[in-house]
């Protein structure tokens with residue numbers, strides 16, 4: 110085991126096994142595993158920290174900058190913790206025609222997401238909810254479309270939001 | 283208006299009640315039988331059948347699949363060959379690959395194994411957009427099942443052929459759908475497209491080896507071509523526009539959705555008024571984007587000049603309204619637009635076309651990868667100008683300015699994103715100029731500084 114792994118005690122064996130399994134899927138070049146490992150890290154820890162970049166780089170025998178440059182290129186990779194529930198509302202044309210801008214404002218207001226914590230990402234003060242626009246989610250026939258974390262929601266209405274929010278709030282306690 | 287029934291080849295089972303994504307269900311519906319047949323055939327013969335079928339790529343460019351596969355010369359090639367499935371589905375308005383991945387993943391996998399075998403590839407990846415988190419899980423599960431049954435892995439079904447396929451997830455960048463951007467991303471880099479030529483994937487692709495990149499729907503078609511034979515497949519649709527296509531309709535229609543028809547079997551009018559139940563709220567049709575947001579917009583109240591083959595082989599030019607145009611590759615291309623990825627976005631007469639274009643321009647400004655100056659700067663400027671117009675600060679020279687910017691992007695960039703971001707601007711401004719003019723402030727708001735001539 111290398112030194113960084115020791116410095117990060119939360120990396121349990123299961124995680125390491127998963128990492129090795131992913132690397133094995135790229136027999137020609139380990140570097141190909143960079144984005145999959147960033148995904149894995151984010152799934153486990155919520156966002157990609159500086160330590161994450163360094164750990165992955167070391168694991169793949171790359172310069173940290175090689176991992177850093179992809180971590181900063183792909184919009185889905187996060188560099189800071191966001192809400193426990195992350196609303197990602199589709200902004201693109203078919204959804205806009207179906208009212209996604211109004212929906213966005215409604216969600217923002219309903220969960221009190223008024224702090225702009227990153228470019229166009231709004232978070233509630235209690236840190237439970239974040240709301241942002243994303244581009245077309247490839248479900249335009251069911252506009253407006255959004256995601257809550259990794260889950261897709263289609264034909265979303267304000268009523269639906271009013272229904273979901275109390276349930277999510279209940280879950281946090 | 284009459285309702286033309288669908289002809290479902292690819293989506294035959296997808297929405298059947300009780301049809302599930304597991305391998306047993308697929309096997310019960312005749313799954314993997316075509317693979318068994320394919321493994322008894324010579325790979326070169328399959329490539330020949332795909333050529334005969336006339337299949338054109340469903341990712342948007344409509345390039346003949348058999349011709350693309352033929353670019354790899356297996357006599358001379360000494361490098362490994364890779365097969366990549368483009369499941370990035372990122373063109374706004376498009377949601378067809380999603381239906382296959384989420385509802386019939388094994389069809390894609392069977393099509394992919396056959397295609398890999400035909401191209402003598404032993405390693406393949408499905409590059410799936412990051413937002414399809416559930417889709418990626420479904421595919422991974424399906425691949426594991428296929429591996430268990432020896433449809434994948436070593437010595438597949440005793441044929442001596444080895445193949446591994448893995449899923450690779452993107453992370454929210456549109457440019458990863460461009461095949462060379464996709465390859466860079468899969469190599470663990472930023473998805474900066476490569477310049478074609480020389481980097482046509484079939485020549486210098488993944489890890490600088492010959493690589494075939496095909497769209498999800500294209501790979502599914504391969505299964506049916508091997509099943510029924512290239513010639514029989516070529517009889518579906520019209521000459522040079524063979525097979526079925528899945529049209530995705532969104533926007534201002536009563537029944538948005540995805541509908542599969544033979545190429546050329548249905549017109550925009552039949553699709554919009556018949557199949558999709560007409561325009562919402564009883565409004566009138568104003569405009570259609572026929573092939574994903576990068577396709578040029580078409581206007582409902584003008585005539586298009588379309589060349590049409592007569593029975594004696596000669597060509598005549600016919601005038602057609604938007605509603606009479608049949609949906610295929612060539613006729614839609616003859617309007618100056620394209621059927622692209624099959625994403626049809628419908629706008630009714632209540633829509634503000636400047637607002638619609640502003641929305642599209644914001645997409646491209648966000649998604650430019652930033653390598654080429656005309657694209658990076660131009661897409662942003664077009665968005666800024668449109669933002670300004672929509673805030674009520676339009677100027678009378680804006681439409682000219684927008685065209686000027688757009689005309690300086692297309693053809694001057696590494697990848698086709700340059701065209702993708704300028705075509706909407708060019709077409710919206712040209713076809714709906716009156717709406718841009720109407721938004722100009724009456725008084726000359728600002729002094730315009732002219733550059734000094736030297």
Ligand SMILES: NC(=O)C1=CN([C@@H]2O[C@H](COP(=O)(O)OP(=O)(O)OC[C@H]3O[C@@H](n4cnc5c(N)ncnc54)[C@H](O)[C@@H]3O)[C@@H](O)[C@H]2O)C=CC1
Pocket residue numbers: 339340341342343344345350353370371372373374376459460461478482483484485495573574576620621622623697698702
């Ligand atoms: N499905 C979607 O979500 C999206 C689709 N698109 C579509 O993509 C299209 C543009 O895609 P491109 O890949 O740039 O088109 P392209 O015309 O450059 O290539 C089409 C295919 O043929 C191959 N090819 C062409 N000439 C070749 C040659 N001489 N040697 C070897 N291979 C050759 C290319 O490698 C590619 O696979 C647009 O028309 C647009 O409709 C654009 C954005 C998103």
Ligand SMILES: Cc1cc2nc3c(=O)[nH]c(=O)nc-3n(C[C@H](O)[C@H](O)[C@H](O)COP(=O)(O)O)c2cc1C
Pocket residue numbers: 338339340341342343344345347368369370371372373456457458459460461462495496497498500501697698699702
């Ligand atoms: C900016 C851009 C984005 C693209 N996005 C996609 C995509 O999401 N899915 C896709 O299949 N093809 C996409 N393409 C087209 C691919 O580059 C390529 O032509 C296609 O995957 C080839 O497969 P096919 O021959 O089966 O159509 C895109 C092209 C460009 C220029």
Ligand code: SF4
Pocket residue numbers: 457474475649650651652653654655657658695696697698699700
């Ligand atoms: S045209 Fe745009 S998206 Fe394509 S390589 Fe250049 S900057 Fe990137």
Ligand code: FES
Pocket residue numbers: 199200201202203204205244245246247248249252254374375376
């Ligand atoms: S425009 Fe929202 S899902 Fe496509």
